[in-house]
Amino acid sequence: MPAAEEIDGDVYVSPVYLAGSTYTGDPALRPLLDAGFNRLDDDLANIYLSSPDQRIRVGWLPEGEDDALWRITGHEQPFAPPRWLATFDHYTPVEVVAAFTTALAEDHARGSNASVHGRIGSNRAEPLRPLAEAGWRVAHGPYLSVSQPPDRLALVTYVNGRLDHHEEISDQRSKWTVSGGASGYSSEWLGTFTTHTPAHLVTATMNRLADPAPVARYKDFVPERNRSAARITPVKPPAPSPLDIQRAAAARSRSTVARTVIASPALVYRTTTPLPAAAPARHR
Structure with a gap:
């Protein structure tokens, strides 16, 4: 501690x-x-x-x-x-x-x-x-x-x-x-x-x-002279619930897809707009 x-x-x-x-x-x-x-x-x-x-x-x-x-x-x-x-x-x-x-x-x-x-x-x-x-x-x-x-x-x-x-x-x-x-x-x-x-x-x-x-305080509110005698522990963030973990995983998944799209504009072009056909050869 x-x-x-x-x-x-x-x-x-x-x-x-x-x-x-x-x-x-x-x-x-x-x-x-x-x-x-x-x-x-x-x-x-x-x-x-x-x-x-x-x-x-x-x-x-x-x-x-x-x-x-x-x-x-x-x-x-x-x-x-x-x-x-x-x-x-x-x-x-x-x-x-x-x-x-x-x-x-x-x-x-x-x-x-x-x-x-x-x-x-x-x-x-x-x-x-x-x-x-x-x-x-x-x-x-x-x-x-x-x-x-x-x-x-x-x-x-x-x-x-x-x-x-x-x-x-x-x-x-x-x-x-x-x-x-x-x-x-x-x-x-x-x-x-x-x-x-x-x-x-x-x-x-x-x-x-x-x-x-114990009681909750902001550290600076505890009188300085009392700090060495008091038991002071940090407030830990609450442990995530299973639902919190599931939501975080879903958010990371959406974020990964978005980064792939942004990083590969050519892919977006090829999958959304077909390339023009080659012009037919002229017969002489």
């Missing part, structure tokens, strides 16, 4: 937390749009989605006022302050965000209130379970619970103590933080979840974070 620096063009990258951003929101917006969320675009290219009952709101904000590219909130009532807030910054892999929004869309499709209040029986340990099952180290301290993968290039933290709700909703503090990438500006990304963010939505995000399945 060629070294990562020798590969160019379209690639597969694993783990997802080292893949970098695609700088597009479509994969994370699409599940919500397919679920019937309303869409509003402003003249700055920001996109706002809301559930039909106006209790879930999603902003994709490339021209927002801070580093949060994604701001997602859940509300008790349409005009109530947010019950919970989730954010993801510009460098977050869109597949991580899509895991969260897909879970939101599934709640909406089931007609469930779980996307606002959570599921009965959920607990704070639930989101850490998929990480532990994937081999991440989980350590519980008096203030923080911390989880990291074996390569130590991602980090999930959970604050064990009670936080002020208004500080959380104003994005000053967060119950959960998740980040990834090698150290360095534009290589690390950050996501946050406040205390009342439903545990199953956080769990969906952690499931994708722990999933070793």
Whole structure:
């Protein structure tokens, strides 16, 4: 297998937390749009989605006022302050965000209130379970619970103590933080979840974070500092089907006949236009 620096063009990258951003929101917006969320675009290219009952709101904000590219909130009532807030910054892999929004869309499709209040029986340990099952180290301290993968290039933290709700909703503090990438500006990304963010939505995000399945990227989109640590493989063209092979053979056959005709104009003349008969000899 060629070294990562020798590969160019379209690639597969694993783990997802080292893949970098695609700088597009479509994969994370699409599940919500397919679920019937309303869409509003402003003249700055920001996109706002809301559930039909106006209790879930999603902003994709490339021209927002801070580093949060994604701001997602859940509300008790349409005009109530947010019950919970989730954010993801510009460098977050869109597949991580899509895991969260897909879970939101599934709640909406089931007609469930779980996307606002959570599921009965959920607990704070639930989101850490998929990480532990994937081999991440989980350590519980008096203030923080911390989880990291074996390569130590991602980090999930959970604050064990009670936080002020208004500080959380104003994005000053967060119950959960998740980040990834090698150290360095534009290589690390950050996501946050406040205390009342439903545990199953956080769990969906952690499931994708722990999933070793590679994601597609253009090589230059993978942060340079991450390339030596990530597993990067070229995208191979798909193997031709029997029908593809048959069509290619037919095309080559037609091409060979055409070249023969073009290269032998005399043959074309002889086979399409008879030669004039010789003039009869004159008798003297």
